[in-house]
Amino acid sequence: MTDLGHLLSSVEENVERAHAGAPAPPDALDRTRRTVRRRRTLRHTRDGALSVVALVAVGGVVAWGLQPRPAPTEVATTSGPTAAATAAPAPVGETRPLGAPVKVATPRAVPVADLLAATGPGWTLATVRRERVGTTMSTRPEEVLFTVELVSPTGERTALLETPPLAEVHVTDWQPGSPWALVSAPTGADGRGTPGLLDLPTGTFTPLPFAWEYHPLGIATTGESVWLVADMPADLAALDEEARSHRSPVSPGWAVAVDPEVAAMTSGIDPAHVPHSVGRLEVISPDGVVRDLGEVALPHRLPPLSPDRAWLVLQAPGGGLLGVDLRTGESHDVAGAPTDPACRLAGWADQHAVLTACGEGDGRWRLDAVDVAADAGGPQRLATSDVPVRDAWPLADGRIGLGRVVVPAPCDVTSDPAVLEDGTIRSLTDGWSPYDHGTSLTFAGGGVWTHLNGCYPGSGRADPQRDVRVDLTTGATTTLGWSEDRDDVDQVVVDEGWRVTSVDVVRAR
Numbered sequence: 001m002t003d004l005g006h007l008l009s010s011v012e013e014n015v016e017r018a019h020a021g022a023p024a025p026p027d028a029l030d031r032t033r034r035t036v037r038r039r040r041t042l043r044h045t046r047d048g049a050l051s052v053v054a055l056v057a058v059g060g061v062v063a064w065g066l067q068p069r070p071a072p073t074e075v076a077t078t079s080g081p082t083a084a085a086t087a088a089p090a091p092v093g094e095t096r097p098l099g100a101p102v103k104v105a106t107p108r109a110v111p112v113a114d115l116l117a118a119t120g121p122g123w124t125l126a127t128v129r130r131e132r133v134g135t136t137m138s139t140r141p142e143e144v145l146f147t148v149e150l151v152s153p154t155g156e157r158t159a160l161l162e163t164p165p166l167a168e169v170h171v172t173d174w175q176p177g178s179p180w181a182l183v184s185a186p187t188g189a190d191g192r193g194t195p196g197l198l199d200l201p202t203g204t205f206t207p208l209p210f211a212w213e214y215h216p217l218g219i220a221t222t223g224e225s226v227w228l229v230a231d232m233p234a235d236l237a238a239l240d241e242e243a244r245s246h247r248s249p250v251s252p253g254w255a256v257a258v259d260p261e262v263a264a265m266t267s268g269i270d271p272a273h274v275p276h277s278v279g280r281l282e283v284i285s286p287d288g289v290v291r292d293l294g295e296v297a298l299p300h301r302l303p304p305l306s307p308d309r310a311w312l313v314l315q316a317p318g319g320g321l322l323g324v325d326l327r328t329g330e331s332h333d334v335a336g337a338p339t340d341p342a343c344r345l346a347g348w349a350d351q352h353a354v355l356t357a358c359g360e361g362d363g364r365w366r367l368d369a370v371d372v373a374a375d376a377g378g379p380q381r382l383a384t385s386d387v388p389v390r391d392a393w394p395l396a397d398g399r400i401g402l403g404r405v406v407v408p409a410p411c412d413v414t415s416d417p418a419v420l421e422d423g424t425i426r427s428l429t430d431g432w433s434p435y436d437h438g439t440s441l442t443f444a445g446g447g448v449w450t451h452l453n454g455c456y457p458g459s460g461r462a463d464p465q466r467d468v469r470v471d472l473t474t475g476a477t478t479t480l481g482w483s484e485d486r487d488d489v490d491q492v493v494v495d496e497g498w499r500v501t502s503v504d505v506v507r508a509r
Contacts, residue, residue, distance in 0.1 A: 051477060061459045096288040099196065099207030104185045105148065105161035105169055106203055112160050115150055119176040122153030122396060122445040124508040127171055130498040132400055136485045142167030145498055151505060153445030155469050161203050169198060173218045173507050177393050182216060182225050197250065197286060206283065208284065213249035215256050217312065218305035220283060220326040226305060226312065228255065228298060232277040257303050262413050272341060276300065276315045282324060302345035306352040307509050311372045315356060323372040336378040347392025349382065349400055355392040365389065371373040383423045390415050391444040401443040411455035414439045417448045418468050428475045435463040444508035446472050462487065467503045
């Protein structure tokens with residue numbers, strides 16, 4: 001029986017006991033978790049398509065660094081997983097008023113709350129889009145369906161919620177075991193997404209309003225959400241309502257992990273001169289209490305929240321990095337962080353260690369791990385790569401998943417999946433067509449998820465666009481959905497005539 005099958009079976013058994021009036025064993029949930037994790041261990045198993053990046057400096061000119069804070073509590077600096085929940089420090093600052101709760105999704109006929117409570121490391125959520133068989137890129141409400149689905153470490157999915165036609169709820173982040181997720185939901189009359197918290201068992205959404213610009217960075221180990229925000233610029237605020245109506249802030253998320261090469265393609269700016277996104281760092285509890293951690297700058301290319309959710313990486317004014325402990329708000333200069341502009345932050349190598357890639361002058365790249373939690377010491381040498389790398393993420397078995405950049409410009413901002421183990425990089429694309437290439441990579445459980453052929457370099461054959469999952473142990477590739485309804489391929493058809501067109505998976509932490 002699979003992880004998901006075992007979880008469903010156990011939940012159903014205890015739901016039936018409850019309906020019959022017999023209490024579930026007090027350790028039922030713990031036993032289910034232990035069994036699933038043990039089965040996963042015995043099997044030795046362990047963030048979509050390319051987007052155009054808009055380049056802005058959030059909120060205009062700001063000061064570097066973080067505001068002063070009280071003396072920090074002692075924080076461990078050794079690598080390793082952090083507890084799923086850590087008590088947050090005393091709140092600092094205002095309480096952000098939450099919006100009125102609104103129903104945005106309908107739960108499917110499954111025990112949503114029990115399934116979520118029984119999940120653990122390696123589980124994640126996905127937003128899945130379906131179309132009626134025989135249609136392509138339909139905009140007719142009766143021909144499009146969105147669901148929020150639970151994804152097991154082995155890649156199986158079960159739909160938890162269904163959203164109204166053409167009203168996609170996009171999941172930004174979720175912690176295994178939690179009944180709520182950080183999402184964007186189209187609650188406004190214009191259909192634009194609104195940030196907030198989604199209660200998964202009920203489908204009820206509580207908006208978290210921002211006055212102007214906001215970018216979600218994820219959920220911290222404290223259970224708070226983390227944001228880069230900016231107020232409306234003063235010159236714009238001085239205009240009348242009609243004049244302001246023609247201006248809008250940068251789309252949420254577009255100022256995070258900005259890739260200078262992508263920005264250069266869309267703006268014409270020299271990649272070496274692409275500025276860092278700047279704004280105010282806010283950490284917000286589910287009830288709206290704000291900890292304002294001051295004006296900050298985000299690093300290029302790197303999703304700044306660490307895999308253990310305890311640390312945030314910021315750009316330091318001298319070209320290095322700052323490590324921010326989200327449990328205390330304290331920060332320090334990261335020891336061993338590269339200051340050479342030619343070096344890249346290629347992702348995460350450990351629960352709180354960044355993977356850096358520095359060119360060695362002969363076309364090769366030196367890969368190091370830099371511990372964000374450490375304010376002393378130096379980088380740890382991991383390997384040498386013959387191509388640039390990106391999208392790195394630590395795997396539960398000690399390996400590192402990463403992407404190899406093998407397609408020429410302008411598609412040299414995409415990557416193909418590989419794993420790094422004991423100093424050796426092994427590609428996972430041996431079974432792919434030479435014309436198939438990934439875009440951005442999302443590592444979750446025992447697989448890596450990507451959208452194939454989202455960028456065409458302008459020469460050679462263009463294979464079909466589709467979403468796939470690649471097994472991190474065997475390299476086996478499973479097609480999850482095709483972008484087009486083509487006669488020459490077997491569509492992924494589910495739920496009586498619905499074909500899957502995209503699966504957007506949340507990175508598993």
